[in-house]
Amino acid sequence: MTENILLNTVDEKLKAKFGDAIISSEQSYDFPVFVIKREKIFDVVKFLKEDSELAFEFLTTLCGLHYPDNKGQELGVMYQLHNLPKNWRIRLKIFFPINDPEVPTLTSLFSSANWQERQEYDFYGIIFKGHPDLKRILNMDEMNYHPMRKEYALEDGTRTDKDDSMFGR
């Protein structure tokens, strides 16, 4: 299978270069997924981008993760990289504790990371160290919490036209 060839190719290259900074690697449906140590994420992405064979030159997306039951590893960030000429796509994940939500920024590698990292700061409170302009992007500036964290309700408390017993709230 071509996907597993991709998984093995990237896995070998990463393990040779970074050793135990690569916590796990697995095939999840059509995506190879790598879990990386938080401290090494910048170097790993830089290597994947600049390596002549791998050349993952496009950051498709990045997003925050919150698993409240994963004690000590509650928050995370997922990155999707794309090698456009070969149509190779991989996914990287990092996890870290909620009371220490600091992550290296990728803005010096990908300009598109600027707004995406601001969004994850806005919704999850993840601090991207070295980001040039880390402030809220979608929610109003006066908002005093990070609404996508699981402890906050999705619904608005000021709603008046709903009967709670009928809407299961």
Place this chain on the structure above:
Amino acid sequence: MSEVITKPNIVSAPDGHQQPGFFATSLEKAVGLARKNSIWPLPFATSCCGIEFMALMASHYDLGRFGSERLSFSPRQADLLMVMGTIAKKMGPIVRQVYEQMAEPKWVLSMGACASSGGIFDTYSVLQGIDKIIPVDVYVPGCPPRPEQVIDGIMLIQDMVGKEHFRRRQSPEYKDLMTKYGMENQEK
């Protein structure tokens, strides 16, 4: 065969005394008649209700028949604020600013479920009805409402405009309403 209309319909005169050579009515009725048939709406369209509004303004439904041919994109010249679509909390202060920039007398029509109550967007980022920040005269339900419904809403506004008492905007009730929304009454 249907009758061919050769003359446009014009609004009829208000109640009054008519004899050869003069017509007497109250100033309030004459001004109300003029106002209700020349409402300049300010469209504040943020989503799909705005698309229905385009149909409302186009030839098929043609709001121009009700004297609202001319949309005002400047709040200072508008009589009617039409809020159409979801208002996110981040947008709230802008709706309020637009409302405050309008000159008295002014009216507000809230079109659709989102503007009236938040609609399906029962979520932390969406204002749960514009009446949380500005007073609303007419609510048009629907998701989105058909243009006929909006015409019905506009006709209700016209009725309110035509019957509005001259001194309503100086009344204590109106001042209380403005105070409730934390706004100052512009009329002295």
